[in-house]
Amino acid sequence: MNVVYLSGGVGGAKLLDGLAEIIPAGELTAVVNTGDDFVHWGLTICPDLDTVMYNLAGLSDPGQGWGIVGDTFTAYERMSRISGPQWFQLGDQDLATHIYRTKAMADGATLSQATSQLMQGNGIDHRILPMSDDWRQTVFLMTDGRELLFNEWFVRERTPRGIESIGYQGDSQPAPAVVPAVEAADLVIIGPSNPYVSIDTILSLDGVRDAVSHKPVVAVSPIVGGQAVKGPLAWMLPLLDRRDPSPAAIVDHYGGIVDAIVVETGDSAGLGVPTLESATIMGNRDDRVRLAGEIMNWAGQLV
Amino acid sequence: MNVVYLSGGVGGAKLLDGLAEIIPAGELTAVVNTGDDFVHWGLTICPDLDTVMYNLAGLSDPGQGWGIVGDTFTAYERMSRISGPQWFQLGDQDLATHIYRTKAMADGATLSQATSQLMQGNGIDHRILPMSDDWRQTVFLMTDGRELLFNEWFVRERTPRGIESIGYQGDSQPAPAVVPAVEAADLVIIGPSNPYVSIDTILSLDGVRDAVSHKPVVAVSPIVGGQAVKGPLAWMLPLLDRRDPSPAAIVDHYGGIVDAIVVETGDSAGLGVPTLESATIMGNRDDRVRLAGEIMNWAGQLV
Numbered sequence: 001m002n003v004v005y006l007s008g009g010v011g012g013a014k015l016l017d018g019l020a021e022i023i024p025a026g027e028l029t030a031v032v033n034t035g036d037d038f039v040h041w042g043l044t045i046c047p048d049l050d051t052v053m054y055n056l057a058g059l060s061d062p063g064q065g066w067g068i069v070g071d072t073f074t075a076y077e078r079m080s081r082i083s084g085p086q087w088f089q090l091g092d093q094d095l096a097t098h099i100y101r102t103k104a105m106a107d108g109a110t111l112s113q114a115t116s117q118l119m120q121g122n123g124i125d126h127r128i129l130p131m132s133d134d135w136r137q138t139v140f141l142m143t144d145g146r147e148l149l150f151n152e153w154f155v156r157e158r159t160p161r162g163i164e165s166i167g168y169q170g171d172s173q174p175a176p177a178v179v180p181a182v183e184a185a186d187l188v189i190i191g192p193s194n195p196y197v198s199i200d201t202i203l204s205l206d207g208v209r210d211a212v213s214h215k216p217v218v219a220v221s222p223i224v225g226g227q228a229v230k231g232p233l234a235w236m237l238p239l240l241d242r243r244d245p246s247p248a249a250i251v252d253h254y255g256g257i258v259d260a261i262v263v264e265t266g267d268s269a270g271l272g273v274p275t276l277e278s279a280t281i282m283g284n285r286d287d288r289v290r291l292a293g294e295i296m297n298w299a300g301q302l303v
Numbered sequence: 304m305n306v307v308y309l310s311g312g313v314g315g316a317k318l319l320d321g322l323a324e325i326i327p328a329g330e331l332t333a334v335v336n337t338g339d340d341f342v343h344w345g346l347t348i349c350p351d352l353d354t355v356m357y358n359l360a361g362l363s364d365p366g367q368g369w370g371i372v373g374d375t376f377t378a379y380e381r382m383s384r385i386s387g388p389q390w391f392q393l394g395d396q397d398l399a400t401h402i403y404r405t406k407a408m409a410d411g412a413t414l415s416q417a418t419s420q421l422m423q424g425n426g427i428d429h430r431i432l433p434m435s436d437d438w439r440q441t442v443f444l445m446t447d448g449r450e451l452l453f454n455e456w457f458v459r460e461r462t463p464r465g466i467e468s469i470g471y472q473g474d475s476q477p478a479p480a481v482v483p484a485v486e487a488a489d490l491v492i493i494g495p496s497n498p499y500v501s502i503d504t505i506l507s508l509d510g511v512r513d514a515v516s517h518k519p520v521v522a523v524s525p526i527v528g529g530q531a532v533k534g535p536l537a538w539m540l541p542l543l544d545r546r547d548p549s550p551a552a553i554v555d556h557y558g559g560i561v562d563a564i565v566v567e568t569g570d571s572a573g574l575g576v577p578t579l580e581s582a583t584i585m586g587n588r589d590d591r592v593r594l595a596g597e598i599m600n601w602a603g604q605l606v
Contacts, residue, residue, distance in 0.1 A: 041402045041403075041406055042402065042405055042406035042409050043402070071377075072375065072377050072395070074374075074375050074377065074395035074396055075378065075395045075396065075398045075399045075402070076399075078395070078396040078398075078399035078400075079399040079402065079403065081424070081425075082399060082400070082403055082421065082424035082425065083403060083420075083424055092375070092377035092378045092381075092395045092398075093377055093378065093381040095378045095381075095395075095398065096378045096379075096381035096382040096385060097381075097385070099344045099345065099346070099378070099382065100344075100382065100385055100386060102345055103344055103345035106345050117386075118385065121384070121385035121386050122384075122385065
């Protein structure tokens with residue numbers, strides 16, 4: 001069964017790690033959000049791709065899910081001494097990734113090619129695609145009139161709530177392999193990522209929503225017990241969709257493309273699509289693999 | 304007394320550190336070789352400027368004279384795992400320097416400006432100039448016909464002896480402040496650097512040798528007891544100048560621009576210029592300051 005998995009960062013990466021454990025390399029393609037990519041210290045940084053990579057390579061703390069476990073911040077501390085306080089912290093091991101990518105792209109590689117090289121260099125056999133090879137940025141239009149890029153909003157300003165709307169800047173072309181991968185898929189899984197800043201960004205690219213809408217789609221709810229597992233989603237749903245945070249709000253948010261949903265045990269109330277209840281918080285690697293297995297067993301009956 | 308100091312890396316940087324201790328900031332300008340600058344991992348690396356900076360900032364091991372003492376190699380080790388063996392080792396703290404410089408220059412700074420910012424960021428008040436703002440490379444034409452850039456010859460291939468000749472590639476313009484600094488100087492000191500790969504490279508730039516030749520020039524011998532203090536100079540003099548390694552060979556190599564020389568105690572035989580004998584090996588920081596003081600006291604009588 002060919003599976004395409006749409007992913008943001010932490011939550012999406014954890015479940016992908018579980019899926020990668022049980023789906024053979026040739027049958028799983030991940031399409032990863034790049035709307036929060038940015039250039040820092042002159043280096044091209046792709047937070048979600050890197051989070052995916054570190055999770056699949058076994059480099060991240062399985063509970064925390066981001067960064068490289070035990071990474072040091074020597075270069076960062078020295079940079080702070082040279083040029084003052086830095087708003088974005090980069091680990092020393094993490095730096096090697098950004099330096100590699102920046103150089104590969106300066107030498108002419110596309111982001112898809114650089115990503116493929118990095119995944120290979122980290123021993124990852126599954127196909128991991130950036131959603132786009134072009135600069136496509138998630139932009140927050142704030143009620144005070146400012147436009148903030150994702151990391152300005154998320155990291156520098158720590159998720160201020162005065163959001164007027166969320167949009168995109170830049171080229172809307174998906175990476176070359178994205179739409180063909182969806183078209184070749186038997187199943188699309190939408191990871192437990194933030195719809196606004198991870199999944200919508202992927203779906204906004206030319207042809208992607210349309211291709212996904214023709215496939216069986218299982219979403220995994222990022223809302224558990226009325227709360228977001230991580231991040232600002234719990235207050236974004238009331239603000240931007242005027243809905244209480246719930247799996248039903250997630251299904252409705254995706255506007256008809258979701259055919260089935262995986263929710264936390266006890267969370268299935270009010271859902272009009274087939275639902276799998278499970279323990280969806282992935283505290284360790286066993287949780288990832290178990291949840292991935294349950295989803296794949298269940299989805300096999302849906303396809 | 305205004306002093307201009309011509310410097311390569313390690314030996315030159317140690318004595319400069321001593322001079323900077325005793326000469327006020329407004330009266331000392333260092334002009335530093337950039338003929339071995341190179342781009343690695345997409346980062347612009349200036350080995351001699353960095354060695355000077357780390358010595359003046361008290362960051363280098365005073366005996367060793369290069370790198371940042373206690374630096375770690377976390378990013379380097381990770382890069383080796385991603386993309387295989389690396390021929391050039393970069394420390395984590397050192398990386399911050401190269402990242403800062405590369406970004407500053409990508410944002411439009413000249414190398415002179417980026418250097419000034421880095422020196423300031425490292426608490427260095429003395430004026431440190433790169434010899435050139437342009438790409439000017441020391442090139443080894445080898446007897447097997449290959450052309451090697453400095454770091455290919457020095458680091459990657461570990462100083463092979465089959466040198467046919469040494470030349471330069473790239474723009475021959477000195478950095479804007481270099482010739483004016485020499486013209487405003489009361490004294491030029493040539494550090495105990497390798498003439499072929501450090502000092503000649505500076506002197507080869509348009510107008511520099513001519514400007515230096517009009518000033519009192521004191522050289523500090525990099526040859527001590529018939530040996531090079533560090534590096535391949537002891538066998539380069541017989542090969543390229545057909546001279547045994549001695550202070551006299553150094554004076555003659557510079558072709559009449561040197562008016563006086565500082566040599567190791569016992570090394571003054573055969574010299575036709577005023578000579579100061581001293582303990583010139585700088586094993587610790589006190590040695591640097593003591594030697595600098597002796598040179599300045601003596602040079603005061605020559606000017």
